[in-house]
Amino acid sequence: MEKFDAIVVGAGPAGLSAAYTLADNGLDVIVIERGDYPGAKNVMGGILYSEPTSQIFPDFWKEAPLERPIIEENYWLLTEGSVTKVGHRNEKFGEAPYNAFSVFRAHFDKWMGEEVKKKGGLVICETVVEDIIQKDGKVIGVSTGRTEGDIYANVVIVAEGVNSMLTQKALKMQKMNMKEDQLAVAVKEVIYLNEEKIEDRFALEKGFGATIEVIGDATKGMVGTAFIYTNKESISIGTGALMSQMIEKKISPNDLLEAFKSNPMVRPLIQGGETKEYAGHMIPEGGYNAMPKLYGNGVLVVGDSAQMVNGFHREGSNMAMISGKLAAETIVEASGKGDFSEKGLASYQSKLEESFIIKDLKKYKNASEYFDHNTELFSLYPELASDAMYNFFKVDGTPKKEMQKKMMREIFAKRSKTSLAKDMYNFWRVLV
Numbered sequence: 009m010e011k012f013d014a015i016v017v018g019a020g021p022a023g024l025s026a027a028y029t030l031a032d033n034g035l036d037v038i039v040i041e042r043g044d045y046p047g048a049k050n051v052m053g054g055i056l057y058s059e060p061t062s063q064i065f066p067d068f069w070k071e072a073p074l075e076r077p078i079i080e081e082n083y084w085l086l087t088e089g090s091v092t093k094v095g096h097r098n099e100k101f102g103e104a105p106y107n108a109f110s111v112f113r114a115h116f117d118k119w120m121g122e123e124v125k126k127k128g129g130l131v132i133c134e135t136v137v138e139d140i141i142q143k144d145g146k147v148i149g150v151s152t153g154r155t156e157g158d159i160y161a162n163v164v165i166v167a168e169g170v171n172s173m174l175t176q177k178a179l180k181m182q183k184m185n186m187k188e189d190q191l192a193v194a195v196k197e198v199i200y201l202n203e204e205k206i207e208d209r210f211a212l213e214k215g216f217g218a219t220i221e222v223i224g225d226a227t228k229g230m231v232g233t234a235f236i237y238t239n240k241e242s243i244s245i246g247t248g249a250l251m252s253q254m255i256e257k258k259i260s261p262n263d264l265l266e267a268f269k270s271n272p273m274v275r276p277l278i279q280g281g282e283t284k285e286y287a288g289h290m291i292p293e294g295g296y297n298a299m300p301k302l303y304g305n306g307v308l309v310v311g312d313s314a315q316m317v318n319g320f321h322r323e324g325s326n327m328a329m330i331s332g333k334l335a336a337e338t339i340v341e342a343s344g345k346g347d348f349s350e351k352g353l354a355s356y357q358s359k360l361e362e363s364f365i366i367k368d369l370k371k372y373k374n375a376s377e378y379f380d381h382n383t384e385l386f387s388l389y390p391e392l393a394s395d396a397m398y399n400f401f402k403v404d405g406t407p408k409k410e411m412q413k414k415m416m417r418e419i420f421a422k423r424s425k426t427s428l429a430k431d432m433y434n435f436w437r438v439l440v
């Protein structure tokens with residue numbers, strides 16, 4: 009019987025960070041991945057953050073396959089014929105060790121997989137974990153679709169991403185805490201353009217990158233966002249919205265992306281480009297309130313499988329990687345004591361609580377539910393911003409005092425003073 013110190017299910021950022029940390033500490037670890045290679049099936053916008061990545065792979069930016077260091081981040085409030093923008097560019101973001109990079113997961117995850125192997129970890133691809141093996145109430149291994157495919161270990165790390173059935177099985181949960189309206193569907197296209205065009209269109213110096221997050225018409229007022237990220241020789245563009253609202257509005261993910269691409273504010277950025285890749289994926293949006301139990305007898309749950317996504321700050325990969333690292337450190341400690349029971353692995357929870365992960369997810373714990381029932385931020389507010397800015401910039405001989413009055417009249421015609429005050433108070437409570 010083949011037995012490892014740890015089995016990791018899934019070669020995404022969570023699983024590979026866990027495996028790397030385990031192997032680095034001399035533990036015998038196997039990663040099982042259903043794709044042809046790590047990253048083959050993985051979808052992300054995708055912006056990768058330097059500091060958390062460096063915690064696992066120090067100086068990764070010197071050798072990992074990355075696209076562009078991001079020096080400018082923007083938010084757009086989009087309507088059918090206008091855009092109101094806010095953003096920030098900073099030279100400090102362009103200096104090593106950088107703040108964030110655009111990446112292709114197919115390249116980056118593959119690289120992480122190689123790093124795991126260099127440390128002595130085993131990465132087995134084209135293999136689906138079908139079930140969790142349990143004995144006397146303890147997780148002792150996994151079964152795969154292969155003949156003689158049962159593999160055993162002291163601990164299993166579930167890192168299979170969103171909608172994890174294995175988490176449910178391993179922790180004997182009746183069902184996941186997540187509701188249908190806490191799942192977003194996202195689609196992404198990679199559009200090829202040459203480097204100079206990208207740098208001209210985004211006003212970038214050679215090699216640097218920018219991001220744009222968009223709300224409003226981008227999702228036809230549904231709770232969600234769209235994004236535009238610059239890669240070396242392509243642009244990643246995508247849209248995502250709550251699955252429940254897409255079903256209700258009968259809008260397909262593809263139609264949403266096509267409408268976004270043809271918006272006159274977006275079209276000039278991608279004009280003349282050639283679509284090379286198209287992919288879809290789900291994003292867990294339930295946050296803290298939808299988190300499953302994070303550990304049990306012989307098992308730990310990390311990354312998207314544990315709902316660790318902060319939609320407001322476009323953070324998921326960092327939570328995945330750091331949760332993987334913390335899970336691995338918990339196992340290293342447990343190995344020292346020879347105790348892989350639920351009690352022996354309980355320090356994973358406290359490690360997460362001390363980290364930014366639980367703190368940030370707790371901070372936004374009511375956001376998902378609030379926006380699900382109050383969609384004004386995604387529908388009405390981009391329009392109000394557009395009306396206000398239009399009046400502010402329009403020069404037509406109207407005295408400024410009158411212009412301001414007109415601006416306020418138009419806003420109050422769309423949203424009463426009381427409702428505006430309530431919205432502000434609620435946004436504040438949910439977001440700050």
Ligand SMILES: Cc1cc2nc3c(=O)[nH]c(=O)nc-3n(C[C@H](O)[C@H](O)[C@H](O)COP(=O)(O)OP(=O)(O)OC[C@H]3O[C@@H](n4cnc5c(N)ncnc54)[C@H](O)[C@@H]3O)c2cc1C
Nearest residue numbers: 018020021022042053055137168169194311312324325328
């Ligand atoms: C469109 C989109 C844009 C995003 N943009 C960003 C962004 O810009 N920045 C950011 O930080 N986050 C972003 N995210 C979120 C981020 O991608 C995730 O939070 C992150 O990938 C989670 O990592 P993970 O390792 O937990 O799961 P995943 O990356 O999903 O990895 C899970 C792995 O497990 C494998 N697997 C699944 N089931 C099995 C099985 N039964 N057996 C074997 N293998 C299995 C999968 O093939 C996969 O390789 C985005 C997500 C989407 C969908």
